[in-house]
Amino acid sequence: MSGSNADQHDTEKFYDVVLELTKKCGQLIRDRTSSRTKKVDTKSGAIDLVTETDQEVEKTLIEGLSHSFPDHKFIGEESVSSGDQGTLTDAPTWIIDPVDGTMNFVHSFPHSCISIALFIKKVPVIGIIYNPVLEQLFTAKKGKGAYLNGKKISVSDTKNLEDALIMMEFGSSRDPEKRKVILENQEKLLPQIHGLRALGSAALNMAMVACGAADAYFEFGIYIWDIAAGELLITEAGGVVIDPAGGEVERMSRRIIGASSKELAEQLAKQLVQFYP
Secondary structure, eight states: OOHHHHHHHHHHHHHHHHHHHHHHHHHHHHHHHTOSOOOEEESSSTTOEEEHHHHHHHHHHHHHHHHHOTTOEEEEHHHHHTTOOOOOOSSOEEEEEEEEOHHHHHTTOSOOEEEEEEEETTEEEEEEEEETTTTEEEEEETTSOEEETTEEEOOOOOOSGGGOEEEOOOOSOOOHHHHHHHHHHHHHHGGGSSEEEOOSOHHHHHHHHHTTSSSEEEEESOOHHHHHHHHHHHHHTTOEEEOTTSSBOOTTSSEEEEESOHHHHHHHHHHOOOOOO
16 A cells, blocks of 8 residues: 555544544533533633533543554643643644634633544544534645535635635633723724624634635634634635734734635735734
8 A cells, every 4th residue: 555545544533433422422512511410610711711611521532543553642622731741743643623712602602612633643634523513514625625514615706805704712711911902903994894703612613614605814822722623624625724923824823814715815814913822
């Protein structure tokens, strides 16, 4: 078997295993979303939340993947917040946000998801975003396109800011300087665009861009686990991911624009008041 065929065979195996685990964990989220008795703790601040479901989902994913692929590495949101090193190397690395949109989950607002991606040699090769409450399963494999519930998706054909529906977030930080920049960008963009939206989940915002329901998304202060799967979804759906100041995205910089086209991404970048977390 040639190297490329072997790589493809491995990717298919990785994908099959992670998809089964993701669906299993999705059932857990779906069962608990409407519960009013969730156990909730805080992390970096009063609105940076974690639940026992976040921790249980991440543990299930890591244990299941480790059992099948013992040489693989992991960067998980809850592991990192507990003190593990979150370093991306060339080794096959699963990047996991067990419940992206924890605030939504806590309030039973039906926009939270599992976001998981596999990076090999620092490049995304598998991306899955699964909202089990609304049964939205977004999947992508490098070079194979992006899909929603098995149906191929593509970004919109929007190239101009004035026609664009833009996704943005307030985030989980109450830092006054960041809040000021968010409000400045809101004020600056609103007269120039079709509209602003926020689902409360970076991964689902990116999924909306990938399927053409929104045209661009930007955020300052996100982490690699928020955007790892979304990056592959957007690029496999025909879109682009760049740094909010323009140029190539640096995945550990906690800054991103994802857009339907290079033209739109660059127009948006020129308008944004910048913030460097």
